[in-house]
Amino acid sequence: MVPIENRKISPSSKVINEEDIQIIYIPLESKLGYSYKPVVKANEYVCIGTTLGKSSVTSLPLVSTVSGTVVGFEDKYISNGKLVRCIVIENDFKEKYVNKPGKKTNINKYSKEEFLYILEGSGVTDMGGSDYPLYLKYQNKDNLNYLIVDATDYEIYKSSDSALVYNNAEEILEAMDAMADIMGIKKCYIAVNEDNTTIIKKLLKHIGSYPNIKVYPMINAYPSGHAKILVSEILDMDYNPLNKNTRVVVENVATIYAIYEALKYHKPVSDRYVTLAGPGFKNNCNYKFKIGTSLNEVLLKNDILNKLKNPLLIAGGAMTGKAIKSDDLIVTKDLHTILLLENKEEETLPCIKCGKCSEVCPVNLIPSLIIETKNKKYNANRCIECGLCSYVCPAKIDIREMIKKIRGDKDE
Numbered sequence: 001m002v003p004i005e006n007r008k009i010s011p012s013s014k015v016i017n018e019e020d021i022q023i024i025y026i027p028l029e030s031k032l033g034y035s036y037k038p039v040v041k042a043n044e045y046v047c048i049g050t051t052l053g054k055s056s057v058t059s060l061p062l063v064s065t066v067s068g069t070v071v072g073f074e075d076k077y078i079s080n081g082k083l084v085r086c087i088v089i090e091n092d093f094k095e096k097y098v099n100k101p102g103k104k105t106n107i108n109k110y111s112k113e114e115f116l117y118i119l120e121g122s123g124v125t126d127m128g129g130s131d132y133p134l135y136l137k138y139q140n141k142d143n144l145n146y147l148i149v150d151a152t153d154y155e156i157y158k159s160s161d162s163a164l165v166y167n168n169a170e171e172i173l174e175a176m177d178a179m180a181d182i183m184g185i186k187k188c189y190i191a192v193n194e195d196n197t198t199i200i201k202k203l204l205k206h207i208g209s210y211p212n213i214k215v216y217p218m219i220n221a222y223p224s225g226h227a228k229i230l231v232s233e234i235l236d237m238d239y240n241p242l243n244k245n246t247r248v249v250v251e252n253v254a255t256i257y258a259i260y261e262a263l264k265y266h267k268p269v270s271d272r273y274v275t276l277a278g279p280g281f282k283n284n285c286n287y288k289f290k291i292g293t294s295l296n297e298v299l300l301k302n303d304i305l306n307k308l309k310n311p312l313l314i315a316g317g318a319m320t321g322k323a324i325k326s327d328d329l330i331v332t333k334d335l336h337t338i339l340l341l342e343n344k345e346e347e348t349l350p351c352i353k354c355g356k357c358s359e360v361c362p363v364n365l366i367p368s369l370i371i372e373t374k375n376k377k378y379n380a381n382r383c384i385e386c387g388l389c390s391y392v393c394p395a396k397i398d399i400r401e402m403i404k405k406i407r408g409d410k411d412e
Contacts, residue, residue: 002222002360002388008153008284009275011162011198015286018302019271020093024066024292025076025086025330026052031131036062038087044070049098049268052087060133063123064089065270065291067096076294079315079335081322086330089292101265107174108181110263112142115182122262123269123333128252129316131334134259137249144183145247148234149176149190149256151199152218152225155317157277158337161253162199163286164273165192168257169202175260177210188213190253191230195220222319223386229362254336269333280308280340293331295338305340312343319387320400349395357389357399371402380407 028036036053040046046064053062068091076086110118120135128150149172153161165172176188188210192199194217203215216234218224224233227250231239240246254272261267270291277284282304289298299305314321315329317337329338357367363382367389370378380403389399 002392008157008159008162009277009286011159011166011196013163013286015163015167015273015288017288018293018298019288019290020091021290021293021297021301022091023071023294023297024064024068024089024091024290025074025294026062026064026089026292027076027078027084027086027330027332028053028062029078029082029084030125031078031080031332031334034058034060038073040070040087042070042072046070046089047096047098048270058133058136060120060123060125060135063268063270065268066091067094068092076328076330077315077324077326078330078332079322081315081324086292091290099266101267104264104266107178107260107263110178110182112138112182115179115263118262118266119259122258122267124255124258124262125269125333126252127254127258127269127272127333127336129320129334129336131332134255138183140244141249142184143247144185144249145187146235146249147176147179147183147185147188148216148227148230148248148250149188149253150225150227150230150250151253152191152193153196154193154218154221154223154225155319155337156222157284157339158275158317159277159284160273160275160286160336162193162196163275164254164257165199166202168260169199170206171260171264172253172256173203173206173210173213175256175263176213178263179256179259180212185249186212189216189234190214191216191218191225191234193218193220193224222388223362223384226362226384226386228384258333272331272333272336274331274335275337276304276340277337278314278339278341280306280311280313280342282306289331291331291333295329295331296327299327308340308342310343310345312339312341314339314341319391320385346396348397351397352395354394356392356394360388360392362386362388367399367403370406371397371399374406376406383407 050064124134126132387400
């Protein structure tokens, strides 16, 4: 792992609530490529939780995040860089729900079947980046030994998770405890950057009520919050989430909070914290956005930009995010960071065999050998796509993307 300059916002800094957006765009395709057929038409009134589209691939519903009127369809960009069709809704700001959220006093009492049903109905997905439907992740898992929650914010600039924990520490611990009872998990850990003492204190203030949960300080280095690194560091074991016998699950803390709101209030996922950062913004800030918010409309509404000579917009982290062609970017459940940087175009040279990529690889690969031979036999499938190899390469080769292509990964 590699120490990287800290450019993060203090978790105690004010989160800007930017949920009063007039027009909301709900994409008809997810980051994973799940496409939805719309079941609503123009001029139809919808509420929060109204089903807008159905998919032949997943039973996870596509729902409205506001109440208001469907006004049509438009193409917008999502976090994987694709231009996709979106349902356009004019927000009436009345916050009407299909099913008015209730409140369950003890969320530990759900059965596993009820747990899965609620995750599916509330549209809970992996909000750490993959957007994978959570009910699918847990439906074939029983008698888990460990739950590890990532609250490290290990990407440069990103601090949205820290802000979430600062404002909702007790709720996050309550959700972890409930998951432990429902899924039979024996021990839970919440991993936090060791330098983030503000968050550690917040968690320790409430953790006495939860004896099976431990705060685990992780080294301030990249990519300390990656699932494989967390499991290796905390449990001293290898982690393969695709192995049916794996008794460990790793979740991002934003996912845990979405689970909390689903279990406690039966609330569909309708908003999230997002970091806006980089030299293109006047101030690095954490925002609370409705899912379906257009970055373009936020920028038109607020005077928050600095002028850059050659701006580069990135959806996601600086190391693993995706360059986006336009500010017509929609906030989706998986989008935790939006960066606006100066695009320093540098010439790519042939590999000079310096070995720096091997020195920094957290899973001990030889990336230069993989891209030279274009052969997966050199453990290309063990790559965690952290991007450190590309970051340190003096020849400016995008090694991460080359390895993804060699593995046959789809461009997410």
